Amino acid sequence: MPWDLNDYPDSLKNLDHVVKKKAIDIANALLDNGYEEGRAIPIATEQAKEWADNASEDEIRSFKYSDAPDKQDQHDDTTNEDLLDNDVLVYFEEEEWKVRTKDAKRSDSTFDSKDEAVKRAKEIADNKDSNVITFTKDGKRQ
Incomplete structure (x- = not known):
């Protein structure tokens, strides 16, 4: 089941807003690529935290003000x-x-x-x- 900022797994609730938004986006993409929820959530959480640790302030600010992830978003199927x-x-x-x-x-x-x-x-x-x-x-x- 895809998520958005109003409906997401409990494990994401204590994350910083931008990290949570990124984790939801990544998890939705993983689901679109056939991953099970139980595997997609921890992978997305780890990747979102890593992204936030390594991203510049401009990247974080840009992502913060970009469109929020939506349950209906289509994701690129060309991921490796x-x-x-x-x-x-x-x-x-x-x-x-x-x-x-x-x-x-x-x-x-x-x-x-x-x-x-x-x-x-x-x-x-x-x-x-x-x-x-x-x-x-x-x-x-x-």
């Missing part, structure tokens, strides 16, 4: 659904530890320590029911 099931990689590159979903074009986040990167990778993998694959500094799979 396969990435949601792919494993999460932790590797060392350019003097930092990176976390990236396998086959994604860019990393999710970067860290100074491998432990921090692995912690973040586990959060992402747990949310997607996938695995974490770690590499040593010299690129060997562990």
Whole structure:
């Protein structure tokens, strides 16, 4: 069942308004792509929080004043659904530890320590029911 800002899952009620709006938008898109509600909600919540943490003030302001998600919205079916099931990689590159979903074009986040990167990778993998694959500094799979 799609949601809007007046009718959404209880798990979203304590989120900041912009994060909630983004989570509803993402969850509705996931539902349109065949995901079950029980899987779409936590994925959307995590992605919305991550978006808010990484978005510029202008992006957040722009999204805040954009049209609210509607239950009847149509979503782009060209999303790469396969990435949601792919494993999460932790590797060392350019003097930092990176976390990236396998086959994604860019990393999710970067860290100074491998432990921090692995912690973040586990959060992402747990949310997607996938695995974490770690590499040593010299690129060997562990």
